[in-house]
Amino acid sequence: DAAIRRETLDAIERFLRGLSPVKRGVFVCRYWYLDTSREIAEKSGFSQGKVRTMLRRIRLRLDGFLKQEGLA
Numbered sequence: 001d002a003a004i005r006r007e008t009l010d011a012i013e014r015f016l017r018g019l020s021p022v023k024r025g026v027f028v029c030r031y032w033y034l035d036t037s038r039e040i041a042e043k044s045g046f047s048q049g050k051v052r053t054m055l056r057r058i059r060l061r062l063d064g065f066l067k068q069e070g071l072a
Contacts, residue, residue, distance in 0.1 A: 004071075011069045015062055026051060027058050 016024050026044065029035040037051045066072035
């Protein structure tokens with residue numbers, strides 16, 4: 001179980017390194033710091049809709065990446 005968790009975390013780190021700094025920042029704010037889309041929008045200058053759309057697209061890309069890695 002610990003080995004699978006480590007492998008998954010390594011894959012997520014690789015995925016995040018492949019994102020632009022802006023997208024990575026939005027993703028980390030939401031899923032690491034648990035900021036709301038409103039808080040992220042205020043910090044970034046994006047609209048809430050743009051933040052939500054960006055997060056949705058990143059999650060879809062992450063899902064595909066994890067499937068490709070055999071982890072989802």
